[in-house]
Amino acid sequence: xxxxxxxxxxxxxxxxxxxxxxxxxxxxxxxxxxxxxxxxxxxxxxxxxxxxxxxxxxxxxxxxxxxxxxxxxxxxxxxxxxxxxxxxxxxxxxxxxxxxxxxxxxxxxxxxxxxxxxxxxxxxxxxxxxxxxxxxxxxxxxxxxx
Numbered sequence: 001x002x003x004x005x006x007x008x009x010x011x012x013x014x015x016x017x018x019x020x021x022x023x024x025x026x027x028x029x030x031x032x033x034x035x036x037x038x039x040x041x042x043x044x045x046x047x048x049x050x051x052x053x054x055x056x057x058x059x060x061x062x063x064x065x066x067x068x069x070x071x072x073x074x075x076x077x078x079x080x081x082x083x084x085x086x087x088x089x090x091x092x093x094x095x096x097x098x099x100x101x102x103x104x105x106x107x108x109x110x111x112x113x114x115x116x117x118x119x120x121x122x123x124x125x126x127x128x129x130x131x132x133x134x135x136x137x138x139x140x141x142x143x144x145x146x
Contacts, residue, residue, distance in 0.1 A: 014107075015106070015107030015108060015110060015111060016111075017110050017111050018111075021111045022111050022112075022113050024111075025103065025108060025111045025112055025113075026113075028103065029103055029112075032096065032099045032100065032103070033121070033123070035096075036092055036096045036123055036127075037123075039088060039089065039091075039092030039095075039096075040089065040092065040123075040126065040127065040130060042085075042088055043085045043086070043088045043089040043092070043130055043134070044085070044130065045085070046081050046082070046084050046085030046088060047081070047082050047085035047086065047130075047133065047134045047137055048085075049081050050077070050078045050079070050080070050081025050082035050083075050084075050085065050137070050141070051078060051082060051137045051140075051141065053074065053077055053078055053081065054074050054075060054077065054078025054079075054141050054144075055078075056074075057073070057074030057077070057078075058074055058075075058144075061074065072145070075141065075144075075145055078141045079138065079141055079142060082134060082137050082138045082141060083138060085134050086131055086134035086135060086138065089127055089130050089131050089134065090131060092127070093124070093127045093131075096123065096127075
C-alpha cells in the first residue's frame with residue numbers, strides 16, 4: 001500500500017536531484033518565460049492595433065464629404081481591442097505567477113539549483129507597465145468621443 005493510499009501526503013511526482021532533472025527544470029522555467037513574453041507581444045499588438053485603428057478610422061470619418069453609416073464603429077472596435085490586450089496581459093500575469101510558484105514548490109525547489117530569493121525577473125515590472133499603458137490608451141479612446 002502506497003503512502004497516498006494509506007492517507008499520507010505523498011508527492012505527485014518523484015523528484016530526483018540530478019543534473020538531468022536540473023536541466024529539465026531550467027528548460028521548463030525558460031519555456032514559462034517564453035510563453036509569458038509571447039503573451040506580452042500579443043497584448044502589445046492588441047493595444048497598439050486598437051489605438052491605431054481608432055485613430056485611423058476617426059481621421060477617415062472626419063474627412064469632408066464623407067458620410068458614415070456607423071459613426072461609433074471605430075470607437076467600439078478600438079475599445080474592444082485595447083480591452084482584450086489589457087485582459088490578456090492580466091490573465092498572463094496570473095498564469096505566469098501560478099506556474100512560477102509551482103516550479104518553486106515541494107521537491108522541485110531542490111532541483112532548481114539556485115535560491116528563490118536570488119532570482120528576480122523583470123517580467124512583473126514589464127507586465128505592470130504594459131497594463132498601465134493599456135489602461136491609459138483605453139481611457140484615452142473612451143474620452144475622445146466627439
